[in-house]
Amino acid sequence: MYHIVEARIRATLREFLRRHGIQDIPVVTQRPPSVALGEVATPIAFELAKRLRRAPRQIAQEIATELLAIPGVVRVELAGAGYVNFFFDRAAFFAAAFSEAAKAGTTLRAGSASASEPKCVVEHTNINPNKAAHIGHLRNAALGDTFVRLLRRAGRRVEVQNYIDNTGVQVADVVVGFAHLEKKTAEEVRALVAAPRFDYFCWNLYARVTQFFEEDETRLALRGQTLAAIEEGRGAEAELAEIISVAVVRCHLRTMERLGVQYDLLPRESEILRLKFWDAAFQQLKERGAIHLASTGKNAGCWVMTLPEKPQGPGRQVLEGAGAPPPERPDLQSDPSGTEPQEAGDSDDDAKVIVRSNGTVTYVGKDIAYQLWKFGLLGRDFAYRRFHAYPNAHTVWTTTSDGGESGAPEFGHAADVYNVIDTRQAYLQNVVVAGLRALGFENEAARSVHFSYDVVALSPRCASEMGYALSEQEMGKPYVEVSGRKGLGVKADDLLDELEAAAQAEVDARHADTPEAERARIAHTIAIGALRYFLLKYTRTAIIAFDFRDALSFEGETGPYCQYAAVRARNIFRKMAEQQLHFSLEQLDDAAEDQASFKDFLKSGEGDDLWELALRAGSLDAQVATALSAQEPAFVAKYAFELAQAFNLFYHRHHILSESNAAKRDFLLRLSRLVERQLVTALDLLGIEAPEKM
RNA sequence: GCGCCCGUAGCUCAGAGGAUAGAGCGUCUGCCUUCUAAGCAGAGGGUCGGGGGUUCAAGUCCCUCCGGGCGCGCCA
Numbered sequence: 001m002y003h004i005v006e007a008r009i010r011a012t013l014r015e016f017l018r019r020h021g022i023q024d025i026p027v028v029t030q031r032p033p034s035v036a037l038g039e040v041a042t043p044i045a046f047e048l049a050k051r052l053r054r055a056p057r058q059i060a061q062e063i064a065t066e067l068l069a070i071p072g073v074v075r076v077e078l079a080g081a082g083y084v085n086f087f088f089d090r091a092a093f094f095a096a097a098f099s100e101a102a103k104a105g106t107t108l109r110a111g112s113a114s115a116s117e118p119k120c121v122v123e124h125t126n127i128n129p130n131k132a133a134h135i136g137h138l139r140n141a142a143l144g145d146t147f148v149r150l151l152r153r154a155g156r157r158v159e160v161q162n163y164i165d166n167t168g169v170q171v172a173d174v175v176v177g178f179a180h181l182e183k184k185t186a187e188e189v190r191a192l193v194a195a196p197r198f199d200y201f202c203w204n205l206y207a208r209v210t211q212f213f214e215e216d217e218t219r220l221a222l223r224g225q226t227l228a229a230i231e232e233g234r235g236a237e238a239e240l241a242e243i244i245s246v247a248v249v250r251c252h253l254r255t256m257e258r259l260g261v262q263y264d265l266l267p268r269e270s271e272i273l274r275l276k277f278w279d280a281a282f283q284q285l286k287e288r289g290a291i292h293l294a295s296t297g298k299n300a301g302c303w304v305m306t307l308p309e310k311p312q313g314p315g316r317q318v319l320e321g322a323g324a325p326p327p328e329r330p331d332l333q334s335d336p337s338g339t340e341p342q343e344a345g346d347s348d349d350d351a352k353v354i355v356r357s358n359g360t361v362t363y364v365g366k367d368i369a370y371q372l373w374k375f376g377l378l379g380r381d382f383a384y385r386r387f388h389a390y391p392n393a394h395t396v397w398t399t400t401s402d403g404g405e406s407g408a409p410e411f412g413h414a415a416d417v418y419n420v421i422d423t424r425q426a427y428l429q430n431v432v433v434a435g436l437r438a439l440g441f442e443n444e445a446a447r448s449v450h451f452s453y454d455v456v457a458l459s460p461r462c463a464s465e466m467g468y469a470l471s472e473q474e475m476g477k478p479y480v481e482v483s484g485r486k487g488l489g490v491k492a493d494d495l496l497d498e499l500e501a502a503a504q505a506e507v508d509a510r511h512a513d514t515p516e517a518e519r520a521r522i523a524h525t526i527a528i529g530a531l532r533y534f535l536l537k538y539t540r541t542a543i544i545a546f547d548f549r550d551a552l553s554f555e556g557e558t559g560p561y562c563q564y565a566a567v568r569a570r571n572i573f574r575k576m577a578e579q580q581l582h583f584s585l586e587q588l589d590d591a592a593e594d595q596a597s598f599k600d601f602l603k604s605g606e607g608d609d610l611w612e613l614a615l616r617a618g619s620l621d622a623q624v625a626t627a628l629s630a631q632e633p634a635f636v637a638k639y640a641f642e643l644a645q646a647f648n649l650f651y652h653r654h655h656i657l658s659e660s661n662a663a664k665r666d667f668l669l670r671l672s673r674l675v676e677r678q679l680v681t682a683l684d685l686l687g688i689e690a691p692e693k694m
Numbered sequence: 695g696c697g698c699c700c701g702u703a704g705c706u707c708a709g710a711g712g713a714u715a716g717a718g719c720g721u722c723u724g725c726c727u728u729c730u731a732a733g734c735a736g737a738g739g740g741u742c743g744g745g746g747g748u749u750c751a752a753g754u755c756c757c758u759c760c761g762g763g764c765g766c767g768c769c770a
Contacts, residue, residue: 426698649734652734
């Protein structure tokens with residue numbers, strides 16, 4: 001609701017400026033430091049003062065008096081050195097927020113976007129299918145999944161892809177492990193796959209293979225042979241690779257399902273190879289002169305791409321509305337030489353190799369082909385088959401090269417593509433986008449977003465707790481890098497198990513007489529709440545130094561704290577229903593808007609504390625909009641926490657059930673209901689459920 | 695060498711140019727006969743890495759220096 005009123009104010013201010021012939025001053029609004037100064041403020045008079053060579057206060061005064069009436073705003077005042085402050089109609093705001101929240105629960109559910117809506121493809125998770133998922137992968141999935149939820153709430157049509165690199169070095173290494181260390185046949189591996197936590201077995205085997213190679217470097221030849229066999233899809237190695245990678249992907253899907261993450265499609269690298277996606281992309285790149293054959297220097301014999309001088313704009317792009325034109329890129333136009341594929345002749349040594357001198361394509365090359373396919377620009381498509389059906393009946397598909405099944409939806413053909421990939425791959429993502437641009441797909445290049453984030457590392461204490469011997473130097477550092485190769489890292493399922501056990505202990509202590517199955521369900525919900533909140537509360541640029549103490553905490557700024565606030569509200573409603581036979585949530589929800597009493601209880605001064613809570617609860621839409629345009633899920637996490645905090649304060653100040661004034665009690669109940677709904681919605685956007693009790 | 699990110703309370707982090715720099719954890723002190731204490735209240739804690747600059751206004755933008763991290767493979 002806040003977003004709506006704020007937008008009206010901004011529109012009115014823009015109109016005011018236009019009326020005075022001023023077009024180029026951006027309208028900025030902000031939240032005043034306290035509700036005593038209103039709900040929206042603009043410092044625009046300061047900017048105007050410079051232009052008009054007049055005192056800001058004087059200008060602010062004119063704005064305040066000249067502005068047209070704005071629905072939802074009762075008065076406009078000047079304050080400070082020249083702020084213009086807007087005061088909301090508190091009762092009207094509360095009534096509108098209340099009915100909006102009631103409606104949102106039923107009409108704005110995820111996945112309700114119409115088929116005509118331009119599609120966003122979000123690629124996330126992308127774990128190599130050769131070992132168990134670890135906390136780093138969880139951050140990727142939690143960020144990606146939450147961003148998907150945000151897009152869907154904004155009405156966007158979203159397709160979630162989880163790319164499977166099933167023909168890469170990492171899978172090859174585990175194949176070497178099974179074939180040469182374990183000396184197992186395909187049949188034997190097939191039997192092993194059926195056992196629980198096959199991915200854990202691979203985790204350990206992968207670390208052993210790393211050591212196996214380190215002991216004798218000539219053994220690396222095995223990797224090369226295996227990789228080639230897998231890429232060509234021939235022989236025992238390819239068969240093993242298929243068995244292993246499919247089994248590990250199933251483990252990953254199960255792990256991600258535990259935290260409520262689902263996918264629509266699993267595109268596999270094997271199909272990108274089999275269906276010759278690269279050939280199609282190569283053809284285009286050659287024809288458009290986007291790549292060229294280097295004749296001299298260290299890259300002689302390779303097809304290379306020369307990157308423009310400044311390939312990328314700012315890291316944080318503004319999210320455009322559906323179907324809006326792409327942002328302009330004047331920086332590129334002003335530097336025409338930067339887009340020349342061949343500048344200065346002998347600079348090929350700095351160029352990015354796309355095709356090796358032996359004719360094989362690099363990872364980036366395949367990624368360019370994949371990116372083209374996502375936009376529907378490749379001129380080729382996969383065949384598809386069903387891979388897994390979730391309990392909610394949703395099906396995740398995967399790619400295949402042999403005919404495929406009927407009934408697959410249309411995949412790809414995206415208007416916008418978001419690749420959730422850690423920041424270490426920024427350079428490669430830039431190469432992919434430069435490739436699109438060099439092919440003349442300026443629009444798609446501008447709509448290719450690297451949704452980057454920094455990695456999860458381990459605190460030195462955590463690493464040593466896990467039995468990893470640290471050097472003196474490492475102990476002094478703030479964090480230690482996770483290493484799949486060394487087997488150093490916290491496995492996702494282990495962490496989930498620990499969280500569930502810890503939550504279970506808390507639930508058991510509080511609800512001894514609740515049936516065991518229900519206690520387990522609650523514990524699971526709390527565990528996921530703790531984990532997802534922990535992964536989402538940091539902004540994307542922060543390196544998370546993982547520590548069990550922080551991650552296992554259920555107090556303070558955590559998911560369970562937010563869940564608990566929602567549960568408290570529900571407890572009030574439940575107790576109320578027990579004590580007052582005539583009470584029901586339905587009656588609370590659809591009671592005629594008693595704006596007179598709202599006005600009374602929210603009035604300036606004594607009603608300020610209730611108003612602050614109502615205002616915060618009614619600001620969810622603004623927070624979501626900000627989170628979307630900044631592409632920062634942490635903003636939603638922060639909002640949920642602040643709302644929970646405000647509600648806890650309210651909870652202690654106002655004892656609802658014992659409130660003797662019936663009108664006031666009704667109002668406090670409605671306010672609690674609004675908060676509960678908004679909190680549940682905010683948590684849902686984070687992929688966190690609020691349990692009925694905890 | 696070039697590029698990107700980070701540096702804010704003892705620790706971990708928020709602060710997308712605006713009003714008095716915040717939160718959580720940790721420490722100390724209170725509050726459970728109450729709608730569940732997974733909670734609340736209070737105390738203490740700051741040269742916003744240093745220095746210049748732009749601006750009516752800088753933790754936020756620019757330059758520079760100092761710390762730290764990550765990229766810049768015919769690996770993926």
